[in-house]
Amino acid sequence: MYAISVDNLSKSFFVPIREAGLRASFRSLFKREHREVLAVQNVSFSLEPGEMVGFLGPNGAGKTTTLKMLSGLLHPTAGEVEVMGFTPTGRDKEYLRQMTLIMGNRHQLIWDIPALDSFELNRAIYRIPHDEYLQTRDEFIDLLDLQEIVTKPVRNLSLGERMKVEIVAALLHRPKILFLDEPTIGLDVAMQRRIREFVKTYNERYQATVMLTSHYMADIEALCRRVIVIHNGQILFDGALADLVKRYSANRRLVVTGPAVAADFSRYGVVVESGSGRVVLNVPRADAANVTSRMLHDMPEIDLLIEDPAIEDVIEDLFAGAGMGASDERDPLAR
Amino acid sequence: MTGKRMRSRFNEIKFLTAFYSLRVKYAALLVFQYRLATFLWVVGLIVEPVIYLVIWSTVAREQGGIIGGYTLADFTAYYLVWMILRVVNIGLHPGAFEWRVRNGRWSHLLLRPLHPIHDDIAFLIGNKALDFVILIPILILLGLFFRPDLNPTGWQILLFIIACLLGFLVRTVWQWALGLTTFWVVRVQAIFDLYFAIELLLSGRIVPLDLLPDWAQRLANFLPYQWSFGFPIEVAIGRQTWSQAVTGIGIQLCWIVGGWILVMFLWRRGVKRYSAVGA
Numbered sequence: 001m002y003a004i005s006v007d008n009l010s011k012s013f014f015v016p017i018r019e020a021g022l023r024a025s026f027r028s029l030f031k032r033e034h035r036e037v038l039a040v041q042n043v044s045f046s047l048e049p050g051e052m053v054g055f056l057g058p059n060g061a062g063k064t065t066t067l068k069m070l071s072g073l074l075h076p077t078a079g080e081v082e083v084m085g086f087t088p089t090g091r092d093k094e095y096l097r098q099m100t101l102i103m104g105n106r107h108q109l110i111w112d113i114p115a116l117d118s119f120e121l122n123r124a125i126y127r128i129p130h131d132e133y134l135q136t137r138d139e140f141i142d143l144l145d146l147q148e149i150v151t152k153p154v155r156n157l158s159l160g161e162r163m164k165v166e167i168v169a170a171l172l173h174r175p176k177i178l179f180l181d182e183p184t185i186g187l188d189v190a191m192q193r194r195i196r197e198f199v200k201t202y203n204e205r206y207q208a209t210v211m212l213t214s215h216y217m218a219d220i221e222a223l224c225r226r227v228i229v230i231h232n233g234q235i236l237f238d239g240a241l242a243d244l245v246k247r248y249s250a251n252r253r254l255v256v257t258g259p260a261v262a263a264d265f266s267r268y269g270v271v272v273e274s275g276s277g278r279v280v281l282n283v284p285r286a287d288a289a290n291v292t293s294r295m296l297h298d299m300p301e302i303d304l305l306i307e308d309p310a311i312e313d314v315i316e317d318l319f320a321g322a323g324m325g326a327s328d329e330r331d332p333l334a335r
Numbered sequence: 336m337t338g339k340r341m342r343s344r345f346n347e348i349k350f351l352t353a354f355y356s357l358r359v360k361y362a363a364l365l366v367f368q369y370r371l372a373t374f375l376w377v378v379g380l381i382v383e384p385v386i387y388l389v390i391w392s393t394v395a396r397e398q399g400g401i402i403g404g405y406t407l408a409d410f411t412a413y414y415l416v417w418m419i420l421r422v423v424n425i426g427l428h429p430g431a432f433e434w435r436v437r438n439g440r441w442s443h444l445l446l447r448p449l450h451p452i453h454d455d456i457a458f459l460i461g462n463k464a465l466d467f468v469i470l471i472p473i474l475i476l477l478g479l480f481f482r483p484d485l486n487p488t489g490w491q492i493l494l495f496i497i498a499c500l501l502g503f504l505v506r507t508v509w510q511w512a513l514g515l516t517t518f519w520v521v522r523v524q525a526i527f528d529l530y531f532a533i534e535l536l537l538s539g540r541i542v543p544l545d546l547l548p549d550w551a552q553r554l555a556n557f558l559p560y561q562w563s564f565g566f567p568i569e570v571a572i573g574r575q576t577w578s579q580a581v582t583g584i585g586i587q588l589c590w591i592v593g594g595w596i597l598v599m600f601l602w603r604r605g606v607k608r609y610s611a612v613g614a
Contacts, residue, residue, distance in 0.1 A: 013610065073442055073611045091606075093448035101446055108443045112365050121361060124354045125449050 001085065003177060003209040004047040004070065009079035010233075011040040011065050039065040041233040042079070049176075052203055052210040054224035054241070058319050062233040063213045064103075067179045070211070071101040083177055097126055100175040104182035108169055115150045115157075115165040119172060126173035133172065140168040143198050160191040167195065171202060178202075180212045184219055196222045217311045231319055241311070249314045251282040254292065258302040268295055282309075354449065355457045362461025370465065377469040380421055381477075384414040387541060388481070403546040408484030412572045413543055415474060415483050416495075417564070422466045423499045424563050426507045427455055429527035432514030436521055439611050452511055452598065459507060487571055494580045498567035501587040506563040508594035515598065518605030533558070539565025545574075559590045 014034045018024045040062040047053055057063045068074040070081060072088030072095070081088055086095035109118040123133040141147055144164045149157060157165065167183065180199065184192040196219055203210050203223075214220055220227060220241065227244055229237040237244055254269065256279045265271050268291050269283035283291045292304060308314075366373050391410045395402045405413070435441045444451040478485075487495065513530055517523050535541055537551060538560035544552055555561050566583045569575045575583060 068442075068611050071446060073445055073609070075607045089607075091445070096446060096448040101442075103442075107440060110361060110365070112368050113361055117361055117364070121354075121357050124350075124357050125447050127350055127448075 001049075002046040002082075003049040003051070003084060004045075004211070005080075005082045006046065006066075006070070007044050007080040009040055009043045009066070009069060009081060010038070010077045011062075011069060011074060012077045013037045013039060038233050040069070040076075040230075043230070043233070043235055044079075045228055045235065045238055047209050047211065049209055050203070050207040051226065052199075052212065052224050054220035054227040055211055055213045055230065056220065056227055056315060057213075057230040061230045063230055064181050065233075066230070067101060067181050067211065067213065071099060071179050072096070073101070097173060098175055099177040099179070100170045100173075101179040102167060102170045102181065102183050104185040109154045109162070109166055111155050112153055114152055115146075115154055115169065118154070118165075118169055119150070122169050122172050128173050132174075136172055136174060137168070140171065140198075143201060144168065144194065160187050163187060164191075164195070167198070174206055176206070176208055178208050178210045178212075180210060180214075182214055183212070184214060184216055192216060192218065199223060217315070221311060229315070229318065236318065244318075245308045245311060245314050246285075248318045249309045250285060250317075251309060252285050252288040253307040253309055254281040254283055254288070254295070255279075255305040255307060256281070256295070256302050257305075258299075263299065265295075351453065354453065355460075358454060358457035359461035359464075362458045363464035364461075366462055366465040373465045374469050377422070377466050377473070381418055381470075381473060384417045384421070385477075387417075388414040391542070403543070405543060405546070406484065408482060409572065411481040412483035412485040413568055415477055415481070415485070416568045416571045417540070418470060418474060418477075420499065420502065420564055420567055422463055422470055423503050424506045425459060425463065425466075426503075426510040427459065427514060429510075429514060429523050432517040433521060433523060436517045436609070437612075441606075441609055442611050445606065445609070450602075452508075455511070456504075456507060459503075485572060487573060490577060491570060491573060491580075494577075494584065495567055495571040497584055498570050498580070498587065501584060501591065502563040502567045505559050505587055505590045505594065508591055508598060509559050512594055512597045512601055515601040515605045518601075518608045534560045534564075537561065538563060539568060543569075559594070562587045562590050 013036070015037055017033050017035045018027070043062070043066060055063050055066070065074065069076050070083055070088055072091050075089050084095065084098055086092050088095065108122075109115055110121070119133075119137055122128075123130070128136070141150060144167075146161075146164060146168065149161050150165060150168075154162060154165070163183070163186075171178075178199075183199070184195050187195065199210065199212070200223055202208060210223070212219065212223060225240055227237070227239070227241050228235060229244065237247070239247075253272075256265065257277060265274075265279050265281055269281035269287075271279060272282050273280035281291075288306060292306060295302065295304060388410060391402070391405075391414075392407050395405065395407050395410060400407060435444075441451070444454065510527075510530075513526060514523065516526060520526070537544075537547075537555040537558055544555055544561055544565045547555070555565075562583070566575070566587070570580045570583070
């Protein structure tokens with residue numbers, strides 16, 4: 001049985017529209033116009049129990065809307081969703097006790113009292129047995145190094161500290177399903193790494209199924225082997241992260257070091273970086289092997305490293321409609 | 336009822352008791368952090384009944400010391416008990432419902448395995464703890480100054496406490512039902528203003544219901560307002576017989592059940608419209 005199963009899921013919103021200005025405002029008193037926005041269109045996918053999947057897409061692609069439907073916050077316009085055997089919109093208490101949705105802007109802690117008190121309240125709300133609660137709480141406090149923080153009123157915490165305690169509060173009931181929507185947004189690099197490690201540990205320890213959105217590719221690369229890419233409400237790609245790079249990057253990067261770096265490399269490919277004792281070339285993926293052997297033949301003294309482009313660049317190309325040379329019949333941009 | 340269902344019902348009550356006791360405690364802790372604000376709020380709150388008291392005392396004096404069966408001492412008793420009811424009855428401000436819809440603040444409440452109305456009720460109860468700490472000495476001072484005619488018997492005190500709690504639930508549940516209209520009409524302040532304007536007249540808040548014209552008293556019988564204000568006050572000051580008081584408590588329960596059914600009806604439909612924008 002899948003942990004999450006989504007079949008032809010769609011969500012549309014009717015949003016009021018009117019032009020700027022007083023006249024348009026007055027006109028809207030008598031005649032309101034609405035436009036249908038298709039936020040998610042016929043999305044289908046499934047996740048195995050314990051799987052961690054990155055959910056990628058530009059702003060407005062439909063990621064958060066999808067996660068909100070999976071958590072039961074939003075009612076789908078069409079399609080079927082099943083999570084742990086439950087229909088999320090039923091808001092069954094048993095389901096709500098097995099999942100959590102963590103969003104970048106979190107509000108579940110009580111502002112004026114220490115986080116420890118909010119944790120205690122969550123213990124009551126989620127009916128966590130007292131021993132289990134103490135064990136989980138102390139374990140998470142250790143993992144995130146929160147000993148000094150949890151006794152301060154939440155309003156006195158920094159953004160990063162608040163996010164860490166919010167995450168602990170959201171996981172005290174050991175949910176089996178985690179929907180993480182930009183969990184590291186606004187955090188510094190060290191804090192991002194800490195939270196990534198924490199999510200990884202949680203996934204391993206509790207075999208939780210995790211669906212993660214993030215604009216920081218480091219989060220995705222560190223946590224997810226599989227990614228689902230969504231754009232304009234439709235799925236562009238669903239597969240291994242490594243395959244995404246192979247499929248959608250038209251080029252490979254050749255990094256040249258050694259005594260010959262002053263030579264002219266433009267005959268081998270597009271020079272994207274030159275200096276500091278190294279040259280970086282972009283060459284078409286299909287030609288990479290040929291170009292490499294030519295270079296080594298012409299300049300046997302050079303050191304050559306062949307890399308895939310950075311995942312950020314691949315994603316950027318993908319959303320920009322570039323890098324679509326590879327065939328993908330499901331790809332809506334290719335139609 | 337089968338054993339399994341009874342166990343499940345018992346567990347639910349046990350769970351709610353544990354939740355309420357904690358949530359009330361934390362809500363009380365919150366207000367104790369803002370002592371000055373709460374003090375000023377309670378002081379501001381007693382200004383309203385003192386104004387009513389002065390006005391009606393003056394009118395009664397000019398009418399020979401009694402008006403509609405209320406003596407000066409009766410008016411004093413009425414408005415002093417009024418102060419208790421005012422604190423007990425504080426419900427969720429309409430702005431809170433608007434804010435939750437406009438800023439997506441229903442989201443975290445919807446994700447928990449607990450109906451949000453429980454969180455609000457528990458919060459409102461805890462929130463009153465400091466109000467009472469401040470109000471009680473004020474009431475004693477006002478009592479010494481104004482000399483009310485207030486000599487409740489044991490059963491009157493008991494029924495008054497029950498009527499107060501039920502009055503709080505009547506007002507909270509109906510305000511909640513009204514607040515849920517924000518799922519359809521985001522701005523509800525105007526609806527609440529109308530609701531409170533009628534409450535002011537027909538609840539016994541400005542004036543005891545006995546002093547209203549007959550048609551207004553009849554109209555008040557079809558509305559929930561008096562069961563949060565006028566009725567508990569009348570129980571305390573001895574204007575309700577035992578049987579009238581017990582019947583009144585029954586009517587309060589009916590208003591709570593009716594409001595609860597309406598809340599559940601609106602809730603089920605409202606959350607389907609929730610767009611979770613902002614969070």
